[in-house]
Amino acid sequence: MKSLWMLGAGLVLMVAGALSGCTGGQSPHPYGLVVDGNPLRGRELIGHYGCGACHTIPGIYTARGRVGPPLYFWSRRTMIAGELPNTPANLIRWIRNPPSVEPGTAMPDVGVTRRQARDIAAYLYTLQ
Ligand code: HEC
Known part of the structure; x- marks a missing residue:
């Protein structure tokens, strides 16, 4: 009984922590707000361009x-392909033309437009 109570208290604390993280406006990685893109559209584009053939997303x-x-926790990652700091501009650049950043990389230029890359980046930055 006592352990059950403690479990309950722990859950309440976890939820409280998550809520304060959302409302505090102090997220250490506010990239999702910076990227002027549409994450829902980005999600569709990721399917359309077949990113999932190579990545777990x-x-x-x-x-x-x-x-x-795998692109887990993307908004909290510090580097892109071990080459560039993880900023919206750099992510858009990487998505548009990976070989221009890292010659010889196995990730191809799949031909996304700047607008599409922005939407895709917006989706990736929703991944916490
Ligand atoms: C043919 C396979 C392939 C496809 C298709 C592909 N990628 Fe990649 N991607 C890779 C590989 C391999 C890397 C690692 C590159 C490196 O470190 O040199 C990578 C790296 C990345 C990274 C950086 C990951 C990290 O851990 O730093 C991101 C973000 C990314 N890809 C997004 C995408 C998106 C978005 C698409 C679709 C538009 C896509 N990829 C399509 C193979 C692919």
């Missing part, structure tokens, strides 16, 4: 690839 059921790194 949370929230996209069909994205189960294992060629490239």
Whole structure:
């Protein structure tokens, strides 16, 4: 009984922590707000361009690839492909033309437009 109570208290604390994280406006990674893109559209585009053939991407059921790194916790990652700091501008650049950042990389230029890259980046930054 006592342990059950403690479990309950723990849950309340966790929820309180999550809520304060959302409302505090102090998120250490506010990238999702910076990118002027549409995450829902980005999610569709990720499916359209087949990113999931190479990447496991949370929230996209069909994205189960294992060629490239999984994109878990994207908003909290510090580097892009170990080459660039993880900023919106750099992510858009990477998505549009990976070989221009890292010649010889296995990630191809799949031909997304700047607008589309912005939407895709907006989706990736929703991944906490
Ligand atoms: C043919 C396989 C392939 C496809 C298709 C592909 N990627 Fe990649 N991607 C890779 C590989 C391999 C890497 C690792 C690159 C490196 O570190 O050199 C990578 C790296 C990345 C990274 C950086 C990951 C990290 O851990 O730093 C992101 C973000 C990314 N890809 C997003 C996308 C998006 C969005 C698409 C679709 C528009 C896409 N990728 C399509 C293979 C692919």
